[in-house]
Amino acid sequence: MSAHETFAAHNDAFVSTFNQGDLKLTVPNKKLVVITCMDARVDPAAQLGIAIGDAHVLRNGGGSAREALRSILISQRLLGTREIAVFHHTDCGMFTFTNESLSSKIKSESPGDLDVAIAVDEVNFRAAYANLDESVAGDVKFLKEHPLVMKDTVVTGWVHETHTGRVKRVV
C-alpha cells in the first residue's frame, strides 16, 4: 500500500474537528518564518508550539536559507513577516555526502544514461561544508547581509537535537 492511501482517513479526522476556516491569506500571527530541514524527525509545529495561522514554515534538505530566499522574499514583501528563525539539526544527512560523491552515486545508478549525467551536473546538492554551529551561523549571516532581506528583520539561528527533541540557540 502506498502512503497516500492513508491520507483520506487521517484528513477526515482532521476535518471533523477543524474550526479555523475563517483564517485568511494574511500576515501570520507571529510574523515569523521558520526554516528547517525536511528530516522525518523534525516537526516544528509540535517542537516550537507553532499553531495553525502562526508562521510560514520553509523546509528543505538541511534547512538551507539560500534555497529558502525566494520564499522569504514573498513572505516579507507580500505577507508582512519580520522575523526569521533558522534551524539545523544533529545527525543530519547533509553531513554524509559531498556534491561529488552524490553526483557520482546517481550517475553510477544509471550507467551510460546521458540524460542523467547531464541533469545531475546541473544540481548543487548543497552538502554541508562546516560543523553544525558554523552551518547555522553561516545561514544567519547570509540572511542578515542579503540586500533583499528587510533591514529590520530579527534573524536567529538554532540547533535541534534529534535525540532529545531540544532546541538550542546558536546565534
Next chain:
Amino acid sequence: MSAHETFAAHNDAFVSTFNQGDLKLTVPNKKLVVITCMDARVDPAAQLGIAIGDAHVLRNGGGSAREALRSILISQRLLGTREIAVFHHTDCGMFTFTNESLSSKIKSESPGDLDVAIAVDEVNFRAAYANLDESVAGDVKFLKEHPLVMKDTVVTGWVHETHTGRVKRVV
C-alpha cells in the same frame, strides 16, 4: 517580544514528553516525501496524519516541486523514499502576483538602491501561471518526467482547501 522568545517554553513542554530519541537517520517509515506550501494554515503532520519518523516534508512558497528537486534527490538516493505527494492549496499567495509585479514592488521599496535592483533581477519568484488543479498537475508531470527522479516513484497530486482543511486528490 519576538516570536523566538516563546520557543524555549514550548520546547521544554515538548521535550518533557519526547520518547522517540532512538530514531536514527534512516528511511522514513512511510518512504514518503510530502511537498507543500509554507502557508501558515498548512500543517501536514496534523492534516495528513504524519507522525515523527514517517516522512520527509518539503515546504516552500507555493509547494514548488521544481525548487524541491535537490531535496527529493537526496531523499530518494541517500534515504530511500519511493513516493512523493505534491500539495498546493486554495487562497494561495502565489496567485496574487507576477514575477514582474513583485520585482517592481521590491525595487520601489528601495528606490535607487543598485544592490537591490541587481539582486532582485536574479530571483525567479515562481509566480503561479495556471489554475490550482493545473498547477498541481504540472508539478506532478515535472517529477514523473524528470530524468533524476527514480522510475518506480509513486507520484500523486493534491489540493488542500484552507477553509475546510480537506485534501482532495487531483492526479
